Amino acid sequence: MNTISAAATPCFAPLPALRPCISAPLFPNSSSLPSRSVDFAPLRLSSGPNRLSSFQVQASSSEESPNLEVGELFSDLKAKWDALENKPTVLLYGGGAVVAVWLSSVIIGAINSVPLLPSILELVGIGYSGWFVYRYLLFESSRKELATDIDSLKKTISSAIE
Numbered sequence: 001m002n003t004i005s006a007a008a009t010p011c012f013a014p015l016p017a018l019r020p021c022i023s024a025p026l027f028p029n030s031s032s033l034p035s036r037s038v039d040f041a042p043l044r045l046s047s048g049p050n051r052l053s054s055f056q057v058q059a060s061s062s063e064e065s066p067n068l069e070v071g072e073l074f075s076d077l078k079a080k081w082d083a084l085e086n087k088p089t090v091l092l093y094g095g096g097a098v099v100a101v102w103l104s105s106v107i108i109g110a111i112n113s114v115p116l117l118p119s120i121l122e123l124v125g126i127g128y129s130g131w132f133v134y135r136y137l138l139f140e141s142s143r144k145e146l147a148t149d150i151d152s153l154k155k156t157i158s159s160a161i162e
Contacts, residue, residue: 136146
């Protein structure tokens with residue numbers, strides 16, 4: 001009897017013969033795993049009586065990554081939340097951002113369902129990008145003009161905030 005067993009969900013069987021694929025969870029029992037290094041059992045693929053392939057997977061963490069505890073993260077967030085003066089406004093802006101992302105996703109999905117429209121919009125985007133490069137980035141004088149426009153926009157925004 002030919003079987004295929006794997007430690008991960010994706011299974012690859014030879015194309016001519018279709019065989020059942022049996023999947024096991026990627027991490028067997030998280031409480032029994034060591035904290036720094038993980039050794040998985042060998043992956044065995046058997047598609048014939050004399051064919052056996054195996055390899056081992058080892059994952060380890062780097063010492064360079066910052067060690068941030070969950071409790072410390074929540075205490076920092078709580079401190080920042082307590083420091084806010086106008087909490088309803090923050091919640092309103094956050095909710096508005098979520099609604100805006102959802103609405104834009106719905107609109108983009110509707111546009112994608114119209115035949116030829118996504119391709120036309122892609123061509124318009126490529127054309128506009130080409131024009132922008134030609135107009136603002138290709139020549140030194142136009143790059144300086146773009147830099148002054150950006151600086152004036154920064155000053156306008158910073159003066160409106162103050």
